[in-house]
Amino acid sequence: MNDPIPLFTYSTTLLELISFVLSVITVALNIRQLHWAWLFSILASGLYAAVFFDARLYGDMGLQFVFIVVSIWGWWVWLRGHGGQDALPVSRLTSKGRLIALAACLLAFGLLAWFLKAYTDTDVPYADGFLTAGSLLGQVLLSRKKIENWHVWILVDILYVALYVYKGLMLTALLYGIFVVMAIMGLRTWSKACPQ
Template structure:
């Protein structure tokens, strides 16, 4: 599944292509608030773990396993619609919660970047660590149906486009460019749903 194929004029693998397709389906279903998004997220994350291991993006690789766990939790939250989980409809964070999100992002980033720099052979420990920490924050916010998850994904996805181009994962760079557009759409859709 790791043999090289050509898609859109870019060299990729069937593994990366499969991950790409499942990931687009995931975000499309997330925007529409369909619980099946979590199943596609689990499948895409499992495949992308192998893609990122091959690219020496160990933070991203480990993140895929976290995504699988958070996806199981998110799926449960979305299906149960528990009031105290705020999973029944999208909601905005309070100003204090927004600051907590920023602090948590940085608190996760610093040791993660240090670990990647000290104990792996990655050539991008700081970017990998920053984006991995941001993706964790975004995934938790998405699971809790917090509208700010889309802000996090826009920031993270824009930077990921450059990282994946640098790593010559062109199909994945295109995917994350599509994710930026989808995140903007998700932000508008969820904001509108919150006003109703």
Template sequence: MNDVIPLFGFTTTPLELVSFLLAATTVILDIRQVHWAWLFAILSSATYAVVFFGARLYGDMALQFVFIVVSAWGWHQWLRGGAEHRGLRVTRLGSGGIALAMASWLLGFLLIALFLRAFTDTDVPWIDGFLTSGSLVGQLLLSRKKLENWHVWIVVDLLYVGLYLYKNLMLTAILYGLFVLLALVGLRAWRDAAATGEREALPA
């Protein structure tokens, strides 16, 4: 699965290609709020962990194992995490929630980057730490169907494109470029869903 193969003028591996397809399917299902997205998220995280290990992106590799756990929790949240153990609806973060998310991102960035710099041979500890922390925040917000998860993913995915180009993971760089576009679509779709939920929640 790690044999190099040519594809559209650049090289990739069968494992990276499978990971690409699984991850793209995940985001498409996320936009549509289909709970099976979490199954594809678990599978793509498992395969991408191997891809990132080979690229010495240890923060991203470790993140995939966290994603597997969070995805299992998110799957349950989407199905049973709402009122009276019903499925969640799309909602927005309050100002306190936004501040907490940003503080968590910053703290996670510092801890992860310092760990990577001290204990691994990665050549990109700071950007790896920043994006690893941001991805975790985005995944947690997605698990709770918070609209702002798409804002996080737009920022993270844009920066990931540059990182994966630097690491010569060309197919994954293309994937994350696609993720930026899908995140914009997701933001619009979930904004409409949140507005609908807010109107329905108003007293008659």
């Protein structure tokens, strides 16, 4: 599944192509707040782990396993709501929540970048560490249905486009370009469902 196949003017693999399709379905279902998004997230994450291993993006590879765990948790939370009550509503972070989220993201970035630089052969430890930390934050916020998840994803996805172009993962770069547009759509859609 990792043999190169031509796709338009680019080269990809069947594994990357399937991961691409599953990821687009995931975000489309997230925008609509449909819990089935988490199933597609689990499948896409499992496949993308192999794609990123092959590209020596170890932070992103490890992130996919975290995504699987967070997706199981997110699926549960979306169905059960807060405290086992109704389905979880869209909400906003408090000012304190934003500060905690930013501090946690910066700490994760520092630790991830150090680990990737010291213990792997990646050629992009800082970019991989920063985007992995940002993705972790985005996924946790998405799991809690915090509207700020879309702000995080817009920033992270724009930066991922550049990283994946650099790494030659053109189909995945295209995917993250699509994700930017979808994250903007998600922000608009969720803003209508979120009280000020």
